[in-house]
Amino acid sequence: MVLRSMGSELYKITRTRTQEKSQQDVQHETRKKSVLILGGTSGLGKELAALHEEAGWYTIKTGRIEKSYSYDKKGATIHYDLSREGYKDLLGDPTVRNTNFDRFIWVAGMWLQGPFASYSSTEVQKVVEVNFTAPLGIALKLWEVMADNADPENQKSFSVISSSSGITPRAEESVYAATKHAQVGFTRSLGLENQNDNLKVSLFLPGGMKTRLYRNHPEVDTSQFNDPAKVAAKMFELLNNQEERYLEKAFPRDPSLR
Numbered sequence: 734m735v736l737r738s739m740g741s742e743l744y745k746i747t748r749t750r751t752q753e754k755s756q757q758d759v760q761h762e763t764r765k766k767s768v769l770i771l772g773g774t775s776g777l778g779k780e781l782a783a784l785h786e787e788a789g790w791y792t793i794k795t796g797r798i799e800k801s802y803s804y805d806k807k808g809a810t811i812h813y814d815l816s817r818e819g820y821k822d823l824l825g826d827p828t829v830r831n832t833n834f835d836r837f838i839w840v841a842g843m844w845l846q847g848p849f850a851s852y853s854s855t856e857v858q859k860v861v862e863v864n865f866t867a868p869l870g871i872a873l874k875l876w877e878v879m880a881d882n883a884d885p886e887n888q889k890s891f892s893v894i895s896s897s898s899g900i901t902p903r904a905e906e907s908v909y910a911a912t913k914h915a916q917v918g919f920t921r922s923l924g925l926e927n928q929n930d931n932l933k934v935s936l937f938l939p940g941g942m943k944t945r946l947y948r949n950h951p952e953v954d955t956s957q958f959n960d961p962a963k964v965a966a967k968m969f970e971l972l973n974n975q976e977e978r979y980l981e982k983a984f985p986r987d988p989s990l991r
């Protein structure tokens with residue numbers, strides 16, 4: 734019993750060291766820029782990850798559904814459920830800990846729709862945790878590290894994806910809209926506070942996009958919604974060319990983005 738538990742500890746340590754070594758090797762070999770995309774496994778986040786990879790960035794993507802940890806020369810995918818794991822575990826992950834991120838994009842989110850009285854307290858807690866509280870804790874630690882490492886040769890960017898529901902109230906979206914308004918208040922305030930020319934802050938406010946966000950809502954007609962790949966391409970261009978310390982941009986539904 735004791736031997737088995739020692740064996741399992743040894744396996745954990747070996748696996749962690751292998752992950753650290755591989756991650757360091759990839760970064761050293763290639764000297765790529767790195768981005769952490771919270772919610773980079775589906776929809777908008779997945780499209781953003783693909784654009785960064787095509788442009789030669791090293792991407793670290795987190796998601797909830799994908800069960801295993803995987804990595805290759807393009808990047809790593811980490812299974813990480815924001816509603817369960819709190820933020821400390823992600824920052825303790827060797828891949829995340831050993832990466833000097835040039836960019837952080839907070840994309841992860843889930844939708845909750847219906848009259849306020851129809852929600853259970855568990856549902857409300859989960860949406861607040863996934864859409865705001867857990868990512869905020871991760872953002873807090875990353876902000877500190879990125880601010881410390883930002884200089885004219887190593888400019889950093891910190892980006893938050895909210896929603897048009899973050900500025901426009903919508904009936905039957907009370908809790909989702911509240912989390913999206915919270916992201917807006919946070920990012921606008923951070924943008925005002927930020928005095929570091931080498932650390933850029935941005936806030937994006939997409940309107941409806943055809944993604945898995947509505948997978949449990951077949952009644953939602955997404956035919957006029959934007960294509961997440963087209964929205965991601967616009968965001969990517971803005972991020973790559975951002976000169977101002979704070980940038981804000983809305984992407985309402987638009988036939989040219991469909």
Ligand SMILES: NC(=O)c1ccc[n+]([C@@H]2O[C@H](COP(=O)([O-])OP(=O)(O)OC[C@H]3O[C@@H](n4cnc5c(N)ncnc54)[C@H](OP(=O)(O)O)[C@@H]3O)[C@@H](O)[C@H]2O)c1
Binds near residue numbers: 795942
């Ligand atoms: N689609 C729209 O109409 C729309 C409009 C305005 C704003 N937005 C915002 O855009 C962002 C991206 O959404 P999307 O439309 O691309 O939706 P999506 O395809 O469902 O992608 C959501 C991402 O968040 C991750 N995620 C969800 N719940 C999570 C959890 N508990 N723990 C960890 N990760 C979790 C997902 O991981 P898995 O792949 O593992 O599920 C996925 O990577 C969200 O913040 C959303 O509020 C979307």
